[in-house]
Amino acid sequence: xxxxxxxTEGQLAEPRxxxxxxxxxxxxxxxxxxxxxxxxxxPLVIDAEWLRxxxxxxxxxxxxxxxxxxxxxxxxxxxxxxxxxxxxxxxAMAVRMNRDNCRSPARSVANQEFHQTDxxxxxxARTVTRALQDAGYRAxxxxxxxxxxxxxxxxxxxxxxxxxxxxxAAGLGVMGLHRNVIHPKFGSFxxxxxxxxxxxxxxxxxxxxxxxxxxxxxxVAACPVGAIAKDGAFDALxxxxxxxxxxxxxxxxxxxxxADSEDAADYRSRVTDSESASMxxxxxxxxxxxxxxxxxxxxxxxxxxxxxxxxxxTFMDTVLRPLQDKKETLYVLPGSHAQEYAQRRFPHKPVKExxxxxxxxxxxxxxxxxxxxxx
Ligand code: B12
Ligand code: SF4
Numbered sequence: 448x449x450x451x452x453x454x455t456e457g458q459l460a461e462p463r464x465x466x467x468x469x470x471x472x473x474x475x476x477x478x479x480x481x482x483x484x485x486x487x488x489x490p491l492v493i494d495a496e497w498l499r500x501x502x503x504x505x506x507x508x509x510x511x512x513x514x515x516x517x518x519x520x521x522x523x524x525x526x527x528x529x530x531x532x533x534x535x536x537x538x539a540m541a542v543r544m545n546r547d548n549c550r551s552p553a554r555s556v557a558n559q560e561f562h563q564t565d566x567x568x569x570x571x572a573r574t575v576t577r578a579l580q581d582a583g584y585r586a587x588x589x590x591x592x593x594x595x596x597x598x599x600x601x602x603x604x605x606x607x608x609x610x611x612x613x614x615x616a617a618g619l620g621v622m623g624l625h626r627n628v629i630h631p632k633f634g635s636f637x638x639x640x641x642x643x644x645x646x647x648x649x650x651x652x653x654x655x656x657x658x659x660x661x662x663x664x665x666x667v668a669a670c671p672v673g674a675i676a677k678d679g680a681f682d683a684l685x686x687x688x689x690x691x692x693x694x695x696x697x698x699x700x701x702x703x704x705x706a707d708s709e710d711a712a713d714y715r716s717r718v719t720d721s722e723s724a725s726m727x728x729x730x731x732x733x734x735x736x737x738x739x740x741x742x743x744x745x746x747x748x749x750x751x752x753x754x755x756x757x758x759x760x761t762f763m764d765t766v767l768r769p770l771q772d773k774k775e776t777l778y779v780l781p782g783s784h785a786q787e788y789a790q791r792r793f794p795h796k797p798v799k800e801x802x803x804x805x806x807x808x809x810x811x812x813x814x815x816x817x818x819x820x821x822x
Contacts, residue, residue, distance in 0.1 A: 489583030495650035498538065501578055506571035507540035507640075508633060511652025513617040519654075520616055523609060530607050531587040533645040538575065539610070539617035539652070541630055541637040542568040546751065549636060550743040550766055552773045554735060557743065561638075562733040565591045568640040575642050585645040591638055593694075593734075600695060601805055610639035618652035623660030624667070625741035626681045631659050634748020659747045663755075665763070666741035669770055671777050671796060673788030675741055685785035688803045689778045690738045693729035697778065699804030701726055722776070737778070740770045 468474055495512065502510030513520065515527055515534050527534045548560035572588035579586035589607035596605045611628050615621055620628040623635065630637045667675045674686040691697055701718070708714035718726075729735050744767050746755035755762045774795055779786040781800045789798045 489646070491646065493536070493579075493584070493644070493646050493648045495648050498648060502538065502540050502571065502575055505574035505578075506542065506567055507575075508543045508637070509541045509619055509630065510538060511617040511619055512536050512538045512648040513613060513651050514647070517616045517651075520612065523612055526608060527643055530589060531585060531643040531645065533585060534587075534643045535646055536644050536648050536651075537608070537613045537617070538642040538644060538648075539614040539619050540568065540571055540575075540640050540642070541614065541619050541628075541633065542571060542640070543633050544636040544638060546636050549739070550770070552769045554737070557739060558733070558735045561736060561739070564638045565733075568638045572640040572642050579642070579644050587643045589641065589643075591640045597695065608641045608643070610641050613641045614639045616652075616654060618654050621655050621658040621660070623658065623745065623747060624662060624664065624679050625670075625675050625745060627742050627745070629659040629745070629747045631655060632749045634659065634751035635742045635745035636748070636751065661747050661752070663746060665744040665746065665767055669740035669744040669767055671738060671740065671771075671775075671789060671793055672779060672785040673792070674785065682785065684780065684803070684805075685783060686738075688780055688783075688785065688801065690736050692737050692778045692801070693726055693734045696804040697801065698726070698730075700802045701804075703802065703804070719776075737775070743770060 464474065493512075498512060499510050514536055515524055520527075520537070523537075527537065542564055544560050544564045549557050551557050568591045569588070572591070576586045576588045591610070596607065599605050611622060611626075614628050619639070620630040620637070623629040625635070627635050628637070628639060629635050664677055667677050670686075672682075672685045672689045674682040674689075676682075687694075687696060693701075704717050705714060708717060725735065746752055746762060746766075771793070772795075774797075776797045776799050777785075777789045777793065778799055778801050779789055780803050786798060786800070789796065
C-alpha cells in the first residue's frame with residue numbers, strides 16, 4: 448500500500464512506495480520525470496479561448512462549454528458522473544452537414560451525409576479528449592449517435608449524454624418545433640457532440656435569448672408519419688417506428704418476422720425484396736434512416752434562410768415537395784395516429800403495419816405484415 452510522508456516542514460512529500468514497486472523501471476521513470484519538473488499539474492481552470500480554438504481545430508464548426516452544475520443539466524448529472532466520475536464541465540460542439548445532401552429524396556445520399564458528419568463529429572470530440580488528456584485532465588467523449596448502451600434497451604434511455612440538452616444549455620442553439628437543435632447560423636443542419644472533462648472552464652456559454660425556429664411548420668408538413676404536431680408535441684414512437692425501421696427496434700421486428708415465417712415463400716410474402724436488400728444494406732454499412740425530413744426541410748438559420756425568404760413557393764416546390772411526393776413504404780404501429788395520418792395525407796405511399804419491436808410479439812398472421820394501403 449502507498450503511504451504519504453511529510454517532510455520536516457510539514458510539506459507533502461513523495462509517497463513512500465513498497466521497495467519492489469519503487470524499483471520498477473516504469474515507476475522510476477515517472478518519479479524521474481516528476482523530479483525534472485516534466486509532469487506539472489494542469490491549470491485548475493481551463494482557458495475558454497484555448498479550448499474553443501482546440502475544438503475548432505479538431506473539426507467542430509462551433510463550440511461552447513457549460514458547467515455540469517447548470518440548472519438545465521440536472522437530469523444529465525447522474526449520467527455524466529456515471530460515465531466520467533469527477534466531471535465538472537461539458538463541452539458542446541456542433542458540426543455542420545451539407546444541406547442539399549440531407550434534402551435529397553435519394554436517401555442513400557442523405558444517409559451518407561448523416562454518417563460522414565457523425566464520424567467527423569466523433570473524430571473532433573476524440574481529438575479534443577486526447578488533447579485534454581495530454582494536458583493532464585480526465586476527459587471522455589460519448590458517441591455522437593451509435594453505439595449506445597443496448598443492455599438498457601428498451602426500458603431505459605440508451606444514450607450516455609443528451610447532446611441536445613447540453614448544446615442548448617451551452618448556447619449553441621435552441622430546439623425548434625421539430626425538436627432538433629437549430630443553430631442560429633447553420634440552422635438545423637448540424638450534428639452535436641459532447642466532451643466531458645473534470646475541470647472548470649474560465650468562461651461558459653450563455654443560452655440564446657431567442658429561438659431561431661421561425662414557426663413555418665414545414666417540418667410538420669414533411670413528416671410522413673405525423674410525428675410533429677403544430678403545437679410542438681412530438682410522437683417519438685411514431686418517428687422511431689418509421690425512421691428507425693432498420694435500427695435496433697425495427698430490426699427486432701424484422702428478426703421476429705424471419706422467425707415467424709414458415710418457409711422462404713412465406714418470408715417473401717411478408718417482406719419485399721427491396722426491404723430485404725435495404726435491411727442487408729443497413730446491417731453491412733451504417734444503418735439507413737428512412738426519413739429525417741423534418742430536419743431536411745427546415746429553412747431556419749442565417750445561412751439557410753435566404754432562399755426561403757426570397758421565394759417561399761420555389762423553396763416548397765424544390766425542397767418540401769420532392770420528399771412529400773416520394774413513393775416509399777411507411778412503417779406504423781397498428782391503430783396508431785401515425786397509421787391514420789399516413790394513409791390520409793400520403794395515399795401514394797404504401798403503409799405497412801409493424802410491431803416496432805418494442806415488446807414481445809403477439810402471435811401474428813402473415814397478413815399482419817402485408818401492406819395495408821387504403822384509399
Ligand atoms: C433518442 C434520439 C432520437 C429518438 C427520439 C428523438 C428525440 N426528439 O429525442 C428518435 C429515434 C426519434 C430520433 C430521431 C432523429 N434524430 Co435523434 N437522437 C436521439 C438521441 C440518442 C437522444 C435524444 C435526447 O437527448 N432526448 C432527450 C430530450 C433532450 O429530447 P426531447 O426531444 O426533449 O424528449 C423526447 C425524447 O427524449 C423522447 N424519449 C424519451 N425517452 C425516450 C426513449 C426512447 C427509446 C425513445 C425512442 C424516445 C424517448 O420523448 C421526449 C418527448 O418528446 C440523440 C443523441 C444523443 N446522445 O443525444 C440523437 C439526436 C437528438 N438525433 C439527432 C438527429 C439528427 C435525428 C434525426 C434527424 C435522424 C435522422 N437522420 O433521421 C431524427 C429527427 C427526429 C426528431 N424530429 O427529433 C441529432 C439532432 C441534431 C440537432 N441538430 O439537434 C442528435 C443530437 C444526434 C447528434 N449527436 O447530433 N432521435
Ligand atoms: S421547419 Fe419551420 S417550424 Fe419546423 S423547426 Fe424548422 S423553422 Fe421551426
